[in-house]
Amino acid sequence: MTIELPDEAATQRLGEDIAAVIRAGDVLALQGDLGSGKSTLARALIRALADEPDLDVPSPTFTLVQTYGTTPAIAHFDLYRLGHPEELGELGLGEDAQEGAALVEWPERAEGTLPPGTVTLSLSEYGEGRIAALSGEGSFRDRIERSLLARRFLDASGWERATRRRLTADASARTYDVVRKAGREPVLLMNSLPLVLGPVIRDGKAYAEIAHSSRTVHAFVAVDEALAQAGIRVPEIVAQDVANGFLLLEILGSEGILDADGQPIPERYEAAGALLAKIHERDWSPEIHAKAGFTYTIPPYDRDALLIETELLLDWFIPWRDGKPASAELRAAFKAEWNRLITRLEATEQSLVLRDHQSPNTFWLADRQGSDRIALIDFQDALIGPAAYDVASIATDPRVTISEELEAQVVAAYEKARNGSPRFDPESFREACAICAAQRHTKILGIFVRLKLRDGKDGYIAHLPRIRDYLRRALRHPALTDLRALYQREGILS
Known part of the structure; x- marks a missing residue:
C-alpha cells in the first residue's frame, strides 16, 4: 500500500x-x-x-x-x-x-x-x-x-488538513478522535467497525445476536435522529459514512454530571433521572426511517436478551472467582429464578431503553432548564423494554459510588416527573426498578471480569465491590427474596 x-x-x-x-x-x-x-x-x-x-x-x-x-x-x-x-x-x-x-x-x-x-x-x-x-x-x-x-x-x-487527537477508549470497540481545523468548532470522529459476532453459543446464534447488540453505526444514526425529534439533546451528526462506519459528531461540551474529583453532583443526577420521564411519556415506534435512506428497527429487550446478559456472571465471574466453571445445579437454579423475575418485568411499563444511561454518557448543559440540561451521547444499543431499566442504571451508576440517599433522590425525581401520568404505576415501577438493578449489576459483574480476561482491561475489577453493594441494595425488595437467598448461598454478595 x-x-x-x-x-x-x-x-x-x-x-x-x-x-x-x-x-x-x-x-x-x-x-x-x-x-x-x-x-x-x-x-x-x-x-x-x-x-x-x-x-x-x-x-x-x-x-x-x-x-x-x-x-x-x-x-x-x-x-x-x-x-x-x-x-x-x-x-x-x-x-x-x-x-x-x-x-x-x-x-x-x-x-x-x-x-x-x-x-x-x-x-x-x-x-x-x-x-x-x-x-x-x-x-x-x-x-x-x-x-x-x-x-x-x-x-x-x-x-x-484537520488534526486528530484520540480520546481515551471506552469499554466498547468504538474509538473516538477529536478533530480540529482552523476557523471551525472541533468535532468528534466516531470510528465504528461492524460488530464481530463471535462464536455461536446457543440456538445457532452468537452472544451479540441474542443480546441484540448493535452491529453497525446505522443504529446510532437512527436512534440519534429519533431522540432529536423527540426534543432530547443529542449530538448533531455533522457528516456520515454509514457504509464504512464513520461519523462526525458535534461535541456537546466538557461538563458531565460528576465534579472535578469524580464525585456525583446530586442536582445533575436528579436531572438525568427526570429526563427519562420525558422519554417514557412518549410512544416509540420500533421502526425508524433515517434521513440517510435506510430503515432501522429497534430490537426488543426480550427474555432471551435479559437472560443471556445475567448469565455473564456464570460464564465469567464465577469461573474467575472459583477457578472452575459454574455447576449445572447453579445454572439451573439461576435460570429458573431469573425466568420468574423476567416474567414479572414483562408485565411492567415498556418504553425506549437507552441501555447504558450512566455518567460517562451524559453531558450537562448549564444554559438550559430542568431535564433539558442533560444531553445523551451513547444509545446505539437502545432497545424497547422495561422503562425502569435506565432509572435503575443512573440511580446506581456502576462507575461511581452513589449513596442510598442520592439513589432515592434520583428515583424520586423520576417519579415526580411521572406524577399524574395514567401509564405510570409507582408500585409496579419500584418492583421493576429493583429487578432491573439486580439484572444490570449481575450482568456487570460478568462484563467487568470479561473486560479483564478477554480484553486486558484490568481497571474494571476495582469496581466490583461497588457493584456487589448495589446488588445487595436491589435484593432487599420483597420480589427478590428468592434471588437474594440464591446469591447469598453462592457467595456472590460477599
Missing part, C-alpha cells in the same frame, strides 16, 4: 493517523534514506500521542533510544549507530514493545530481529514530496489502513 505525501504537513498528518490507532505491543519500523522524513513522521506521531504540538522530540541518534510516558507509552529507537543486532536486547526493545509501543528508525540494522507483527513504513522522495509504502501483516497493519480510510472520510467531508 502506498500513500502520497505532497508536503511535510502531509507527512505529519500520516504520523497523527498512525498515532490514532497505535497500541501497546505495536512496532513501527521506519525505513528511508537520510532526509526522507522518518524523524518528521516520528516526531508528529509522538506529539499527537502526548497532545503537545510543541513537545521537544530529539532524535535518539546518539542515545539510540528515547522513551515517552504517553498513552500508550512509546519508545523511539534510532539504530543508525547500532554496533550489532544483539545489542537490541540490551536496549530493551522487546520489553518496551510489550509494555508500550515502539518506533524504530533504520530497522535494517536489526537484521530480522524485530518482533512478529512489525509494520514497516518505507519513505522515499517522490516528485516535490515523498511517498510512503506500508507493508506487514496483523492487526496493527489493519488499524493503520482503517485510520487512513478515516482520513479520506475527513477530507471528503470538508475537514481536509
